[in-house]
Amino acid sequence: MKFQLIQQCGHARRGRLTFARGTVETPAFMPVGTYGTVKAMKPEEVRGTGAQILLGNTFHLMLRPGEQAVRELGGLHRFMHWDGPILTDSGGFQVWSLSGLRKITEEGVKFASPVNGDRILLTPERSIEVQHALGADIVMQFDECTPYPATEQQARKSMELSARWAARCKTAHEALVPETRGGASARGLGPQPQARGGQGLPLAVLESPSALFGIVQGGMYEGLRRESLQRLTETGFDGYALGGLSVGESEDERLHVLDAIGHGLPPDRPHYLMGVGTPRDLVQAVARGIDMFDCVMPTRNARNGHLFTHAGVVRIRNSAHKTDGRPLDERCDCYTCRNYSRAYLHHLDKCKEILGAQLNTLHNLHYYQNVMQRIRAAVEGGDYAAFVADFLGSPEGGQASPAVPA
């Protein structure tokens, strides 16, 4: 992986990530495909929304179907028929989300499998091994996603554990990527994403050493965040992520952490804000130096009839849309908005029809990519601050502004 900084506007950055499998324009949003699928979408549809990279999950794929099965079937890319880059989460988020089913020790985390109750041990080494077996283009360090709220003492303990695990992940990763790393990674492969046939995939895996990202923890404490970053940069990573956010804290707290740490991240590496967020979160985080995002919000909310539009949030389930013949978002040119009425989407949602989830997800992903496109254009335009002010003042940037039909 290669990261190229194209333009900067304040702390906002316009960049490009180059992988053997393709290029990612940043700031970028990565749809979440936990189980090797972006729920309700075919990969071609996801690609059609403008997405250039997906997120997959170590924990879930390790349990089912198992990383060896995926490896034998040609790696995650071929398995799920997505030929672009994939970032895999390490399982660190499940340390938080499955908190009732696990026990943390220095060695790693013991989980009770949510699939069948089996006891499994996930260590930094094991997580890296699994991510390599899956064929990830970006491998995330195994971390503990610090719960919220946490006392400074708890956050410190958690951050220090994540930092030690980060170093172990680096060692494990390097053992699996013997070749020269960094600039040589994209050697001779160019940025063509179209390996359509798929025959070339195993080869591509071999010739594409994956990147390893470290994760900054430290809860809501500025000092701990800085210390975490310091430790990570001493170890050295291909990219730096901010973890432990969007776990229940307020927007103010989130922005406070970003203000404290965002622009202090190594400038020559990509900056990834994990698990965030709402459209206004994205816009604001870019202003603080973030290049990459992932979030389940557009996909999960779509399945629940919570749709993002240029005019703000539309809860398509609400009876107000029952007889509304207008498109969901008049300023959107996605397949859903071009061909269907709000009344029809409302109908599908009420009937719990599968197509409703599909059309809604397609739109939300399209909208998110559209926001990213506008963000990138705004950075290129040279007045990102104006864009932020404009966006936050508009219905789509509002805290919670349901678009009530006239």
Next chain:
RNA sequence: GUGGCCGUAGCUCAGUCGGUAGAGUCCCAGAUUGUGAUUCUGGUUGUCGCGGGUUCGAGCCCCGUCGGCCACC
């Protein structure tokens, strides 16, 4: 004609020993941030078929009546 069973929320039904009614669904609204999500949370809705009686008090007990279903003549 005789006997039995059943009438409770828009729908399907529960309701103990008599203490002025609940569930699911539907409907209305909300939540969702590195997916344990086709998920979760909250809310509205009653002539307890109708009329009498007993009782301090009846969805429940008694009488009558209307409607539906079943069995037998």
